[in-house]
Amino acid sequence: MSATATSFTSFLKDFEESLKYLFHEKADINTLSLERGLPPEILSGIMANKPLSVAIPKEFGGRGSIVKECLGILAAASYESLGLSLTFGINIALFLEPISKYGNSEVKAAIFNRFLENANMGGLMITEPDYGSDALSMKSFNAEIENGYKIKGTKHWQGLTGMADFWLIASRKQLNGSDLARDIDFFIADISKEKQKIVVEKLFKNPGLYMIPYGLNTVDIEVPKNHKLEPETTGIKMMLDILHRSRLQFPGMGMGFIKRMLDEATTHCRNRMVGASNLLAIDQVQFQLARIQSAFTICSAMCARSSNISGIENNLAAEGLEANSMKAVVTDLMQESAQLLMQLSGAQGYKIDHIAGRGIMDSRPFQIFEGSNEMLYGQIAEIVTRSMKKQKESSLLAFLKTFEPTAQACLHFKEALNFSINTQLSQRKLINLGRVLGRVVCLGYVLELQEKGFRKDLVENCTTMVKQEVGALISSFHFDNATGVIEDYKENSSWLDFV
Structure with missing residues (x-):
């Protein structure tokens, strides 16, 4: 069959x-x-x-x-x-x-x-050595030629470098002289064709995800006209649709990984004897395992939500709030789950061939690629604060009660979220607020999954964990800290001179 x-x-x-x-x-x-x-x-x-x-x-x-x-x-x-x-x-x-x-x-x-x-296999080339998250400033360009397009530029940190058979390559249309259009075009490159081969200049020695080659690529190719993607409106909106759909599918990668961390941690703590009992008898161990289990519950709910909204029949260009929330929160949970497993595993977990040690290194870049989590949390906060300003609403709780992605979940944080935002927030406060909002959005997914029959005890434990985390984040948000780096710190700062 x-x-x-x-x-x-x-x-x-x-x-x-x-x-x-x-x-x-x-x-x-x-x-x-x-x-x-x-x-x-x-x-x-x-x-x-x-x-x-x-x-x-x-x-x-x-x-x-x-x-x-x-x-x-x-x-x-x-x-x-x-x-x-x-x-x-x-x-x-x-x-x-x-x-x-x-x-x-x-x-x-x-x-x-x-x-x-x-x-x-196929991959996507957007990132350039001088333009990471600033994709709209990329210098790779395309120019129309007879029967096709010429594409030229330098790309790096593409997963499957030297391994993929096809590439989607982002570039900007070359205008008069050296000027480039603001919009983004995407082209298919088939490296089995001589004029579409991409030169791998070097492979990077990434410390995790050994299975995936990353590297620096030189693009100097010619492709047929029908290898250009056809956007519904603009290339930028097409790129946002692609990236948001990808971020909404991060929970799939997180799901099995977090479940593995939970299973490994639970099995270890059940079998590891300390004195007359196993590790499960220790209160702090119960808390750590409950943290991983809470991550499992949140990720399960994300997968259910993503299954409903991220199909290719939907245009996700405007869905930055949910896409950023899922990607940033689930990757934070993946890294935390691996760290907790390592802590519970003791010295054994520090081995690179142990699932915990490997898990820490493999999950860490997920918090960086496809938009660093700090950037995404900042964008989440900006989406909300812009909407509040547009509605002339200064009370965060009052706004979240009327905001569909948070309307149900925010009721679990009435005391913590009941404050006003009246001033322009610094970037660090925006990021902190984004961390809060991302978790409120994701708890909404959990409550939605419970309504469909997901087990209540897991939801209750998860809700308690998220409430504690949001409480700590809100406390940090209200703390006034504008410290910056002291660049010329070396003068009068050696402790040896004061002993």
Whole structure:
């Protein structure tokens, strides 16, 4: 039976069993995680299950680009390997879904067929050495030529550098002379074609996610006219739609990873004896495990919400609040869960081939790429404060009660959120406020999931944890701290001179 004809339950189960065999019997995932890339026989075994078929439309032989299925595959992969899950996430959210939505109909069939039959992969090139999050200032350019486009520039930190068979490349149209258009264009590069090959100048030595190659790329290619993506309105809005959809699918990668951290931590604490009892008898251990379990609950709710709103039939260009909240909060939870597992594991967790040590290094960059969390939290706060100003509302609680993403959850924080915002906030306070708002938004997802039947005790524990965290963040928000760095600090600052 083909992958597309199989029920998703069976398809997912087969995929999970295949990963268990490949990572625990045929090879050792602890050893594989210390090597760059994956051995060809392991990678081919993984791709034999056609996991990326979940992101290919049915009319092209895929399973239909159903978000629930995409997130399910990401979660199954991240339970075993966060690097593998990110590999799939790059392919799904940053290549296959954009092609499905914006690709020229003349090129889709051949591309999707190569993914299904030849286990091809694709990635996205936006970031440049001098322009990280400032994508609108990128210097890569495109110019129209006979029968196509010439694209030239330098890109770096693209996941799957030197490994992907296809790339989506962002650039700006070259105008008169050296001027570039403000809008962004995207083009498909097929590196199997001579004029579309991308030169890998160097591979970076990333300290985590060994499975994924990153590097510096020189782009100097020519592509046919039908390799240009076709935006619904502008290229910038298309880019926002792509990036927001990707951020809304981060919970899929977080789901399996956090569940693995929880399972490993619980098993360790149940089996680790200290005196006459195990670690589970210790109050602080219970608190730490409850923190990871709260992360599991929040991530579960995020996955449910994302499944409802992030399909390619929806335009997500204006959905920055939810996209930023999901991405920033879930990646914070991933890193915290790994840190807690390491703490509970003691010295064993500090080994790089231990799931905790590996988890810390692999999850850390998630807080940085696709928009650093500080930037995203600042944007969340700006969205809310701008809306408050527009409505001439200074009371945060009063506004959040009328704001759909927070209307239900904010009632759990009446005392903490009952204050006015009357002045221009500093960047650090905006970021702090964004952390608060992101967690209120995400608790709303949890309450929504409870209404559908998700178990009440997990929701209650999670609500208590989020309330405590928000209380601490609000206290920090109100504390007046405008300290800055003292650049010439070395004079009169050596303790040796005062002893």
